[in-house]
Amino acid sequence: MSGVELGVIEGYYGRPWSWEARREAVARLAPHGYRFFIYAPKSDPFLRRRWQEPHPAPAGAELRAFSTFCRERAVRFGVGLSPYEIYRDFGEAAQAALSAKLAELDSFGLDDLAILFDDMRGDLPGLAASQARIVHWIAERTQASRLIICPSYYTDDPILDRVFGQRPDRYLEDLGALLDPAIEVFWTGEEVCSREISPGHLDRVASQLRRKPFLWDNYPVNDGPLMSPFLHVRAFTGRPAAIGPHIAAHAVNPALQPTLSQIPAITLAESYRQGEAYEYGQAFLRAAREVAGEDLARALLLNTTQFQGFGRDRLTEENVARMRARYERFDHPAAREVLAWLDGAYDISLAEIEAT
Structure with a gap:
């Protein structure tokens, strides 16, 4: 440590x-x-x-x-x-x-x-x-x-x-x-x-x-x-x-x-x-395997650019459909978080922040 x-x-x-x-x-x-x-x-x-x-x-x-x-x-x-x-x-x-x-x-x-x-x-x-x-x-x-x-x-x-x-x-x-x-x-x-x-x-x-x-x-x-x-x-x-x-x-x-x-x-x-x-x-892969397992870690690695570079608003309907099908295969909280993100469940408006 x-x-x-x-x-x-x-x-x-x-x-x-x-x-x-x-x-x-x-x-x-x-x-x-x-x-x-x-x-x-x-x-x-x-x-x-x-x-x-x-x-x-x-x-x-x-x-x-x-x-x-x-x-x-x-x-x-x-x-x-x-x-x-x-x-x-x-x-x-x-x-x-x-x-x-x-x-x-x-x-x-x-x-x-x-x-x-x-x-x-x-x-x-x-x-x-x-x-x-x-x-x-x-x-x-x-x-x-x-x-x-x-x-x-x-x-x-x-x-x-x-x-x-x-x-x-x-x-x-x-x-x-x-x-x-x-x-x-x-x-x-x-x-x-x-x-x-x-x-x-x-x-x-x-x-x-x-x-x-x-x-x-x-x-x-x-x-x-x-x-x-x-x-x-x-x-x-x-x-x-x-x-x-x-x-x-x-x-x-x-x-x-x-x-x-x-x-x-x-x-x-x-x-x-x-x-x-x-x-x-390499650090990402080790951490992702620990948290999500080998197969889900590989899926997350595959989509990292879309997650962090493009963002959901720049994904095409085809992108979203492929990602949804990929993560629906996993019974894991990390996959469910990706699916909820695709559904807009985490979106925050400026009005919400100002009211907090």
Whole structure:
């Protein structure tokens, strides 16, 4: 195993995984060195717009049971909370609501608590100071042994400035200077969905944050109206093992398809283990065989270009018919995910994202 702490952060928009799928992912990935799982799907309103309300009893029971499942496998369990724009008015009412939510989350059995300030307006004076104050307030009250913050500006990508307002000058530097060194900070790289991540880039960000970034890797995630017509199944590339000493940990944001997501996740672990000897094509085949078996692995390899290069919207009727016939032969969850993708079951509209 590599020295890099690997894990999953379930941080996508759209159709959520089932609890059984989460358990299967933990069981599959733990032997490959995945040591944490952070539950933070954007579809859970009680962690986002309705964060001030408790989870319904059945959902709370599922979270407690999943926490136990993870810990029994030496996997840290965490939750990502997005207290929507709480930094705009962190008065007595907000503090009381947040205190109640933290108590609820503690009851689930947390090892990790992520406070997510992403996808919120950020062009506000004193943003870093307000967020640091809130996170320190939380640190004094949570029972989680690790606290991680996602900044409002978690990448160099200018798309965040266009959507959420121009980032304040020296935002990262101020946040890094104000935060307790024990608090980790998520970072996605040079882009929201970074094509590659280099040691030099990570070192520059570490100097700004005064700590190694906790990598939130937006691959193989495929949420949103632009990405949901694609299946991201290829092995990891652009994350050389050389970045390991430059990060605090490496969290993978998976695709909407839980079984297929296991394939690239396994290849990331292999990349860290093998270093310069890593071959992404061979890594894909080994991981796909493990997850899906020999015959289905070969079928997935055959269609990788259509999945990831063309996308469903560019497939002809003949392409779709051939693929449907190919995957209907398999009684396997990975094949069923391909068929559901062909049917448009994972499509996400912009309106759905804005309502989340």
